[in-house]
């Protein structure tokens with residue numbers, strides 16, 4: 001029967017045989033799947049694995065620097081690419097959620113294709129695809145799905161013509177985490193909540209500006225750090241904050257103010273297909289709300305989302 005030790009042993013041996021001295025390029029997202037796939041491939045082919053981690057300007061606060069640092073400590077050959085401005089330019093003026101997703105997908109492809117071209121003689125595209133991604137017939141997730149839906153016209157980018165290697169494509173999520181543990185990947189990476197590819201862009205309702213991203217990053221960091229310090233993070237499947245496109249009235253001294261509203265969302269789930277809102281302690285929610293309102297300029301109201309999926313989705317758009 002299946003053990004992560006034997007999986008690692010046979011997979012590394014198979015990858016060595018299959019890849020030989022070939023070069024592989026892989027896009028890291030900071031998430032569990034791409035991280036485990038990278039470390040596994042690195043075991044097999046070492047420096048011939050070229051990882052690319054793109055800062056799309058839509059990540060959590062300080063996430064790019066922190067995750068890049070963990071990848072370096074894992075010994076990965078990883079290039080961090082700051083493309084924040086390109087993504088903001090591509091998103092400028094777009095409010096429709098699907099147009100935002102498309103702009104992000106296309107910009108990612110352009111950046112990744114450029115970076116892949118810089119690796120001389122690269123022969124393979126590595127991907128962190130897991131079994132549920134394989135069987136999910138209509139998937140909105142992951143770079144490859146995005147690529148497929150946006151490059152039906154005009155031909156594929158060059159990196160899509162590479163041979164594909166997907167060492168995790170027979171595994172479920174819990175098995176991926178076990179494999180990651182066997183490989184010595186730190187819990188701070190393996191235990192991370194899922195985070196959507198388009199990142200904070202689909203948690204800022206309406207159009208995206210760097211100023212809005214900055215506000216949401218601050219709010220989100222207070223919420224997530226609070227969950228961690230209260231020991232609640234591991235009980236939650238996914239959590240985050242949403243910046244609403246409305247201003248609500250508040251009072252400051254004798255003045256009425258109109259400032260922004262944020263919603264907090266935390267859900268429990270097994271696979272993201274259905275989800276329940278988390279019954280977080282009132283004291284905790286009160287504390288987080290105070291901290292957000294006191295520390296984040298421009299926000300005067302915090303609400304908590306108490307809807308379950310279905311019919312509400314986990315994200316707001």
Ligand code: XMP
Pocket residue numbers: 101140141142194195196197198238272273309312313314315316
């Ligand atoms: P929903 O909002 O559909 O989300 O209940 C289910 C899971 O999918 C994630 N999600 C996305 N992931 N690209 C992604 O990579 C997307 O466009 C996208 N939309 C939603 C969501 O965060 C949750 O984990």
